[in-house]
Each structure stands twice: as structure tokens, then as C-alpha cells.
Amino acid sequence: MKKLLLLTLTIALFFKAHAQFPGGFGGGAKKTTVTGRITAVILDSLTKKPIDYATVSLINVKDNKSVNGGVTDEKGKLSLQNVSPDAYKLMIGFMGYKTKTILVTTTPGKPDNNMGTIYISSTENVLADVQVQGTKAVIENKIDRMVYNAEADGTNAGGDATDVMRKVPMLSVDVDGNVQLRGGAVRVLINGKPSGTMASSVADALKMIPAEQIKSVEVITSPSAKYDAEGSGGIINIITKKSNAQGVSGTVNASAGTRQNNGAFNLTAKTGRLSINTSLGTNLAYAQKSRVQFENNTRIDSLTKTTFNNISQDGYSKWSRNGYNGSVGVDYDFNAYNNLSSNLKYNNFSNGGPGEADYTINGVKLVNKSDMDMGFSNFDWNVDYKHTTKKEGEEFTISGQLSTGRNTTEFQNEIMGSNFKPINNNNTGKNKEYTAQTDYTYPFSKSTILEVGAKGIFRNISSEFSNESEGDFDYNQDVASAYGVISFKLSKKLNFKGGLRSEYTSISFNTEKAGIQKNDYFNLFPSVIISQTLKGNATLKLSYNRRVQRPSLSYLNPFRNESDQFNVREGRPDLAPELSDNLELGYSTFIKGSVINASVFYRRTGGVIESSITSFKENGVDKTLTSFINVGVAQTYGANVFASYNPKPKWTLMTNLGVNTYEVSNSLTGVSTGTFLNYNIFGRSAYGFGKGYNFELFGVVNSPRRTYQGKTDAMVFYGASFKKDILNKKGSIGINTLNPFTRDLHIKTVNNSVTTDGNRISTLYQSTNIYYPLRSFGVNFSYSFGKLKFTEKKKIKNDDTKQDQQQGGGGMGGGVQQ
Known part of the structure; x- marks a missing residue:
């Protein structure tokens, strides 16, 4: 609490300093x-x-x-x-x-x-x-980030944000929508700030956003100390479609297909210095059967005997998915120096459905019938004040944010004709978050700029169980932070940007089994970027930063999920955060319209959080428990190459290749995975035929993904689209397809573990085969009216908690999500 009081005092000093020196460091008031x-x-x-x-x-x-x-x-x-x-x-x-x-x-x-x-x-x-391209550039390579312009890619129509992420360079996405950036965890922002829908699971939150609402995706691999230190791999910022223009303007998008239907509507009304922006979005995915094959073999060695237990499962889940979101924003310029804006946003999403599986337990055949319902809703409210001066680049901002979220998990399952008790349970998770932030930027000159700021985040996470014997879970996390960043020129072509961020975290939680526990820690996060301008518009960049990954609700929640009675899931509230050090060397150049960006990097991460599978015995039956642990230290080496080329003026080719190593070790537990190579490949071809006709092809390959206990097989996605501009290029119609030649995406995961409990040693082998229905065909329509002009406003960015990167549904799902 002393550190939080210190933050309050810091913010108060900002107000006092600003009141005394309204022009920055000047001494008198300005007219x-x-x-x-x-x-x-x-x-x-x-x-x-x-x-x-x-x-x-x-x-x-x-x-x-x-x-x-x-x-x-x-x-x-x-x-x-x-x-x-x-x-x-x-x-x-x-x-x-x-x-x-x-x-x-x-x-x-x-x-x-x-x-x-x-x-x-x-x-x-x-x-x-000079080359006249028939299609808009889909990838832009900027000095501090890579930008994927989703609105320029016709193959996105009819999908959701998960589908968009699969095509973003340097990202890898598994079948559940879990995202990694060059093999590391990421922090996902929307319009530069977090959304409460991300508090439980990034994978689920991405499924709530129709692809038609996304303007672009920014990939930031080397964030400065100004950003919250969350995200060992970096930051992903999703920019949604907005406008800010005199009069009335907007966009309408609709798509229908064999997999899901989407709709999106954006409207802006602006008069004088007042602007009002609103948006609506909806998606509806049809219920499709996902086949799941599961095999669980356990060998138990003891002083007296050796036994073998075998559980196999072959069944399906038929889940549907639907959701909607809406927002309204108000922006007002009091004068040229003072601006006030506020935004309200609401999301609602639900998925689930029935399932049935044939079980074989040590040769005995049984049937399991199940039903799962999962719901998510969230409300975000932001208020932002910005003050500028006649000195170009000087800016003072104050921001506040309130976020409340609620997610529910309800499941029932019954093994027919057996002595196993039917399971009927539910869990309600609630997330409340309050944030206060202030930032100040002062340019001493065009090349020398100082940035300072302070921030406080106050979180409360609660989990209510229907089974009172388990006890409810209450978790509080407060984070106080302050930063300073300075940028200047070391020479005519050599630039420097460096900073330091301090974060103090205070944690307390209460569980029925462990009672009240506390955990406070303080960290410093330096960042340095040095860039050199070379001949021919080339740039060389060297960067270093330190980052943290705090576990979120899905990792911490001790709720016992028994939607599959033989494969139980629960979180662990005592997880420690991950800490990573990142070093990157990057090179980019432009050669006669072609773009080449290459980088090599090294990352060392301590306290890596991964899912862990162990064996336990309950009511005479051997079962498995999936939870999370801080497994050890990971060292990652990697490289990334992106290239764009125009063989003809109207033909664009682009590709991205990323490779990185996976290695985790822990001298205390004896964990040593060895070194494995991961890779992801993205390719795209776009051709403009003239008169508004455009054709695109894309393909994505993600290599097998390793964990300290196992491996998930490679995944391949591919698709195509054809689009025609209409209504004087204000609208378009098109058709698109995803994986047209294969209905299902087959994903196989194998895990192995050894559990020791006294004289009892359990050797576990687990194999899961998922047949995920991915093939789709669809049609889409879009129309823009009015005069669009996009602007960016300063918003709060809470990018400091590790999101669920392991399982969809907050790690508490009972089947395969579609």
C-alpha cells in the first residue's frame, strides 16, 4: 500500500506541476x-x-x-x-x-x-x-512495428479475429485461437488499450470480433518503457474501423457462409468540434460436429505390483457460437489545446452445445452424454483528457478506465449404465478493474523528446462455485508504475531511444484450502533502441527490453472443471509471473518497390508458465489433472524474414518466414526438454485485373508446437477470395473460401508425464486427435458512405496480465470450440 500511496502522490505532483507551468517548462501563462x-x-x-x-x-x-x-x-x-x-x-x-x-x-x-x-x-x-498496384498494400513495415492491413485482404470476409490473426506475419495461432509471437506470449490490445473481454481468455475474446470490424493489426516486437511491461514476446494492437469527419459517414459490412455469418456497422456524426461515433457487430457460427478421439494410458509402479489402466474415448461435440458487441464514443475539442473524449463498449458472447462419446475403460464400454454452456460479457468505459500547447509535440494527458466482466461455465455429463455419479456444476467468474493514468511529453527539440508518466491499476477477480464445499475464490492485484523515456540523435543518422519503467505489484488471494495469502514484488524494466539510417532507405536497428507476464483468471482460478470426469482441469492461484529479457537486431530496406525486413533475436524467460498433466486416483479410478506450473527457464533463438515483391504492376507477392528454438530446463526438478525448432510460413498472392476486379490466394503453415511434456502436430490453412468494386468504389461484393478441399483440420497432441506419490510412480501417456471443421464458403458485401478520415486518440493501455494461451474457454472448456 505504501507504493500505491506513492503513486497517488506522484499523480498529484503531475497536476501541481501542470497547474504551475501550463506551457510545460515555461514560467508564465500563455494567451x-x-x-x-x-x-x-x-x-x-x-x-x-x-x-x-x-x-x-x-x-x-x-x-x-x-x-x-x-x-x-x-x-x-x-x-x-x-x-x-x-x-x-x-x-x-x-x-x-x-x-x-x-x-x-x-x-x-x-x-x-x-x-x-x-x-x-x-x-x-x-x-x-513507379509501379501502379492493383491492390492496396496488405503489409506495411514501419520503424517500430509491422502492420497487417486486414481491411485490404478480401480473404478475411466472413471470419473472426482469430482467422485474421492466422495471417499476421510473425504470429502463430493454434486451432483454439491461442496466439504466440515468435514463440513467446503476447499482450493483445484493442485500439491501443485492453478490453475486459481479454481478462479470462484471449482465444475467446478474439472469437467475439467479426473480421469485418478490423482495420489493421500492429505487431510490436520491441516496445519502449512507455508501454506496460506485459508480454514476453511483444504486443499486438488490433485497430478497429473508425472515422472522424465533418458530417455523417460510416461503413456497412455483411457476410454469409457455410461456417458462420457476420455483420458490422460503423457510423460517425461530426459537427464543428463535436464528434459521435458508434459501432455494432454480430456473429453467428453454425453448430458443427467436431470429432474428438482420446486415449489415456497410465502405468502404476509400486513396491508390490505393477498395474495398467487404459481409458479411450471417441465422440463429438456439436457447439454453436454467437455474439454481439456495440460501442458509442464522444469526442469534443474545447479549443485547439484541450480535448475530452469518452467511450462505452459492451461485448456479449456465448458458445456451447451437446456432445456424446463412447468410452472404453479397461475393456468396459460405456457411453458419456454431456452438455456445455459458456457465456462472456464485458463492459468498458474510458474517459480521456488531453492538453497540448503551441509547442509542437508537447502533450499532457489524464486517463481513467473502468472495466467489468463476467463469465459463466455450466456443464453436465453422465456416463450411462455405470456407477459413476452424474456431474452437474457451474462457475461464475467476475473481473473488476479500475485504472488511473497520466502521461507528459516534452520535446526539447525535434530530435530530443522526453516522455514521463505514472499509472495505477486496481483489480479484483472473484470466482463463485456452485459446489459450496470447494469454497469461492477471491483475488486482488494492484499495480503501481512509473516510467521515463528519452529519445535523441547520437549523430546525423544514428538515433537513440531509451527508458526505464518501474512496477510494484501487490497480490492477495483467498481460497478455502489455503486461506489468505499475499505476494508483493517490485521490478525494473529497462528498454533501449538504437537505429541507424543506411544508404538506399535501409535501416538497421538494435533493441533490448525486459518484460513480465502475469497470470490471469484462467490460470489462477482453482475451480475444478469436471466436464470430462476422467480429465479434470483447474488453475493455481500461487503461480509466479514470467520475466523475460529480449535482444533483437533488425534490418529493413526498399528496393524498387520491394520491401525486405529481416531480424534475429534472443529471449531468456524465467518462470515459464505451461500446462501440466499429472495422474491421480479417485474412487478407485485413475484420472488425469491438467493444471499450470512455473516449469523452468526457456532460452529462445530465432529469426524472421518478410518480403514483398511486384513481378508486375498489378501483381503483389509477399511471404513471411519465422523460425525459433524451444528449450526449457530446470535444475531443481530435472526438467530438460532439449532443443527443438519451430517455424511458421505465410504466403500471399494478390492480382488486380482492372475495373475493380481483384483475386487473392493465401496459405499459412504452423510447425509442430512443443511443450515440456509433449507435442502438437503441424497445422495448415489456405484460402482464396474474389472481389469486385461497385458503386463508384464505395462498395464491394465478393466470394471467399477457406480450406475448400478438406472439411476437417486434423490436430494430434501427445503428452507424457511421470508422477511420484510416495511409493506410487505413475507413468502417463495421453493422445488426443481433434478433427476441427474448418472448410467454408461464403459471400460478402461492404459499403462506405460519407467522407472517412481516421484519427487516433490517447487511450489507457493495460497490457500487464498473461492471457490464456493454452485452452479456449478460459481453460475450462469441455469440448472443442469451433
């Missing part, structure tokens, strides 16, 4: 005038295509000094904020194009100036290298 904005659309004069990432400078006519600037977005749109009334020159430049200068004037009576469409032309000496 504030309402400023405006300059907007424009930059297009290629020949092709009429948008020029994205064109550089724009605003220069004062009186003294010829630059006072503002920016870059265009993917639609060629430009918006310069905080422009004082005066006469300016607007200079537009982009590699391969002639620099264009336009005079522009704003007045106190008309502070906003919409320049309309501005055309720029190619320079004659590089005109031969």
Missing part, C-alpha cells in the same frame, strides 16, 4: 487563441491513386520557418491540427515525386481550411520505377 486545422487529400496526378505517407510541412510565410507538419494516411488524407491564424506555405514531398508548394491562409473568423484534392506528379527520372 490562448482558438486555432484550427488544415485538411487535404493528396493524389497521384496520373493514376488518381492516394499517396500514403507523403510528408507535408507547414511553413510560415513571414519568417520561412516550419511550424507544423505531418504525413498522409492510407487514403492520402492529411490533417494538421493546432494551426494559428496566419499565412503559410504547404510543402508536399514524397520519394519519386516532385515537391509541390501551395499558399494557404487561415483567419480567426475561419480557422479551418479544407484544401480539397491536391495532385502531385512523378519525377521524370524515376517514372520507370
Whole structure:
């Protein structure tokens, strides 16, 4: 609590300092005038295509000094904020194009100036290298992240966020939707902030988001100390479709298929300095049979005898899945320096259904009938205040967030014609989260920038059991943090960015068996990035950071899930966090329209959390228990190569290859897995035929995945889409398919373990075969109306808890999810 009081004092000092020095480090108050904005659309004069990432400078006519600037977005749109009334020159430049200068004037009576469409032309000496692509770039390689533009990939229509993640470079996704980044755990954000739906299981939360709502996915492998330290592999940020434009604008998307149906609607109304944004989304997946074959062999050695137990299962689960989400946001500019925004978001999702399996227990044949119901709902509320000054880049923000979530698990199963008791149980998990955050950015110059901030997160997780003898579970976690980051130039082409983040975590939990327990710890997380600009637009980057992975509810919840009576699941509240050190060397270059990005990395992770299978005896029957443990230390070496190439102006090829080693060891327990090689391959071909016709193919291969006890076989996904632009390119219609030649995706997992209990030694072999129905065919439609202009607002980012990367359904599911 002392550290939390210290955080409160820190935030209070921020307010006091800001009140005394409203202009940053200046000494006196400034006279504030309402400023405006300059907007424009930059297009290629020949092709009429948008020029994205064109550089724009605003220069004062009186003294010829630059006072503002920016870059265009993917639609060629430009918006310069905080422009004082005066006469300016607007200079537009982009590699391969002639620099264009336009005079522009704003007045106190008309502070906003919409320049309309501005055309720029190619320079004659590089005109031969300019390629007109028939499709929008799906992958963008930026200095600190890689961006996958999901809205430009027609093969995503009719899917959900899980399907989108499978095609993002450097990510690997298993059949349940569990995500890894280069072999390490990740923190998933939505629009730069967490959602309470992620509190129990990332895999389930991703299934709630229709693919049509996703604009892009950012992969950040080397986050600075400004980010919460969560995510040993890095951070994934999902950007949803939004708009912020004068008047009314929006998008409508709908898809129908043999696997699931999706719908998404976004609407923005803006007048003056007030903007209101709302969105609705829904998805409905048909109930399809997933076949599960299971074999569990246990050998028990003791001083007196050796026995063998064999349990086999062959059955199916027929689960459906449906959900909906909605949000409404309000954004208001009081003047050019003060902005207030608020956003409300609600998600609801449910899945489950009946199942039946034939059991063979030591030669005796039985039938098990089951039913499973799982529900998730979450509410997020954000309030954000931002203050800027006339000094370009100076910014002060205060943010607050409230998140409440609820998930329920209900299951029944009965082994017909046996002495085994029917199981009927349920669990309700609740998650409450309160966050306060403040950040301040001060640019000493264009190249020297200081960032500081403080944050407090207060969480309460509770789990209520229907079986009172088990006792309820209550878990409290408070995190206080502060950071400082400085960036500057070491030389003309050598840049440095370094920082330090401190986090103090206070944990207390109560269980029926163990009573009240506490666990407090303090960590420092340094980060350093050095980048060198080379000839030919190439960049070399070296980075180091330290990160943490805290277990979330699905790992901690001691609820005993007996949806399969012979394979019990439960969490462990005494799990320690993972700590990892990451080192990366990256290189990127552009060669005549082609993009190449390559990196090598090393990661050392202590206290790695993995699922663990052990054997135990209950009522004379040998069963297995799946839980989680801190298994040991992992050392990972890896490399990643991404390339994009245009063999013809309208034909784009791209590929991504990632490889990394897997090795876990623990000298105290004797665990030593040896070294294995994991890989994932992504390939895509897109061709524009002209007149709005586009065709795409993609394929993904994930190698076998290792754990300290076993192995899951490789997985392959592939698909295609055909799309036609309609209604003056404001809309499109298309067809798509996923794995058209194979109905089921066959996944085999094998685990081995040895359990010692006194004189009793149990050797366990477990084999699971899942036949997951993945084949689908669908049609889709999309339409945009109004004038769209995307903007980003400062939001809270709680990226500090380890999400469920092991099992869908919060690790408490009773069958295979579709």
C-alpha cells in the first residue's frame, strides 16, 4: 500500500506541476487563441491513386520557418491540427515525386481550411520505377512495428479475429485461437488499450470480433518503457474501423457462409468540434460436429505390483457460437489545446452445445452424454483528457478506465449404465478493474523528446462455485508504475531511444484450502533502441527490453472443471509471473518497390508458465489433472524474414518466414526438454485485373508446437477470395473460401508425464486427435458512405496480465470450440 500511496502522490505532483507551468517548462501563462486545422487529400496526378505517407510541412510565410507538419494516411488524407491564424506555405514531398508548394491562409473568423484534392506528379527520372498496384498494400513495415492491413485482404470476409490473426506475419495461432509471437506470449490490445473481454481468455475474446470490424493489426516486437511491461514476446494492437469527419459517414459490412455469418456497422456524426461515433457487430457460427478421439494410458509402479489402466474415448461435440458487441464514443475539442473524449463498449458472447462419446475403460464400454454452456460479457468505459500547447509535440494527458466482466461455465455429463455419479456444476467468474493514468511529453527539440508518466491499476477477480464445499475464490492485484523515456540523435543518422519503467505489484488471494495469502514484488524494466539510417532507405536497428507476464483468471482460478470426469482441469492461484529479457537486431530496406525486413533475436524467460498433466486416483479410478506450473527457464533463438515483391504492376507477392528454438530446463526438478525448432510460413498472392476486379490466394503453415511434456502436430490453412468494386468504389461484393478441399483440420497432441506419490510412480501417456471443421464458403458485401478520415486518440493501455494461451474457454472448456 505504501507504493500505491506513492503513486497517488506522484499523480498529484503531475497536476501541481501542470497547474504551475501550463506551457510545460515555461514560467508564465500563455494567451490562448482558438486555432484550427488544415485538411487535404493528396493524389497521384496520373493514376488518381492516394499517396500514403507523403510528408507535408507547414511553413510560415513571414519568417520561412516550419511550424507544423505531418504525413498522409492510407487514403492520402492529411490533417494538421493546432494551426494559428496566419499565412503559410504547404510543402508536399514524397520519394519519386516532385515537391509541390501551395499558399494557404487561415483567419480567426475561419480557422479551418479544407484544401480539397491536391495532385502531385512523378519525377521524370524515376517514372520507370513507379509501379501502379492493383491492390492496396496488405503489409506495411514501419520503424517500430509491422502492420497487417486486414481491411485490404478480401480473404478475411466472413471470419473472426482469430482467422485474421492466422495471417499476421510473425504470429502463430493454434486451432483454439491461442496466439504466440515468435514463440513467446503476447499482450493483445484493442485500439491501443485492453478490453475486459481479454481478462479470462484471449482465444475467446478474439472469437467475439467479426473480421469485418478490423482495420489493421500492429505487431510490436520491441516496445519502449512507455508501454506496460506485459508480454514476453511483444504486443499486438488490433485497430478497429473508425472515422472522424465533418458530417455523417460510416461503413456497412455483411457476410454469409457455410461456417458462420457476420455483420458490422460503423457510423460517425461530426459537427464543428463535436464528434459521435458508434459501432455494432454480430456473429453467428453454425453448430458443427467436431470429432474428438482420446486415449489415456497410465502405468502404476509400486513396491508390490505393477498395474495398467487404459481409458479411450471417441465422440463429438456439436457447439454453436454467437455474439454481439456495440460501442458509442464522444469526442469534443474545447479549443485547439484541450480535448475530452469518452467511450462505452459492451461485448456479449456465448458458445456451447451437446456432445456424446463412447468410452472404453479397461475393456468396459460405456457411453458419456454431456452438455456445455459458456457465456462472456464485458463492459468498458474510458474517459480521456488531453492538453497540448503551441509547442509542437508537447502533450499532457489524464486517463481513467473502468472495466467489468463476467463469465459463466455450466456443464453436465453422465456416463450411462455405470456407477459413476452424474456431474452437474457451474462457475461464475467476475473481473473488476479500475485504472488511473497520466502521461507528459516534452520535446526539447525535434530530435530530443522526453516522455514521463505514472499509472495505477486496481483489480479484483472473484470466482463463485456452485459446489459450496470447494469454497469461492477471491483475488486482488494492484499495480503501481512509473516510467521515463528519452529519445535523441547520437549523430546525423544514428538515433537513440531509451527508458526505464518501474512496477510494484501487490497480490492477495483467498481460497478455502489455503486461506489468505499475499505476494508483493517490485521490478525494473529497462528498454533501449538504437537505429541507424543506411544508404538506399535501409535501416538497421538494435533493441533490448525486459518484460513480465502475469497470470490471469484462467490460470489462477482453482475451480475444478469436471466436464470430462476422467480429465479434470483447474488453475493455481500461487503461480509466479514470467520475466523475460529480449535482444533483437533488425534490418529493413526498399528496393524498387520491394520491401525486405529481416531480424534475429534472443529471449531468456524465467518462470515459464505451461500446462501440466499429472495422474491421480479417485474412487478407485485413475484420472488425469491438467493444471499450470512455473516449469523452468526457456532460452529462445530465432529469426524472421518478410518480403514483398511486384513481378508486375498489378501483381503483389509477399511471404513471411519465422523460425525459433524451444528449450526449457530446470535444475531443481530435472526438467530438460532439449532443443527443438519451430517455424511458421505465410504466403500471399494478390492480382488486380482492372475495373475493380481483384483475386487473392493465401496459405499459412504452423510447425509442430512443443511443450515440456509433449507435442502438437503441424497445422495448415489456405484460402482464396474474389472481389469486385461497385458503386463508384464505395462498395464491394465478393466470394471467399477457406480450406475448400478438406472439411476437417486434423490436430494430434501427445503428452507424457511421470508422477511420484510416495511409493506410487505413475507413468502417463495421453493422445488426443481433434478433427476441427474448418472448410467454408461464403459471400460478402461492404459499403462506405460519407467522407472517412481516421484519427487516433490517447487511450489507457493495460497490457500487464498473461492471457490464456493454452485452452479456449478460459481453460475450462469441455469440448472443442469451433
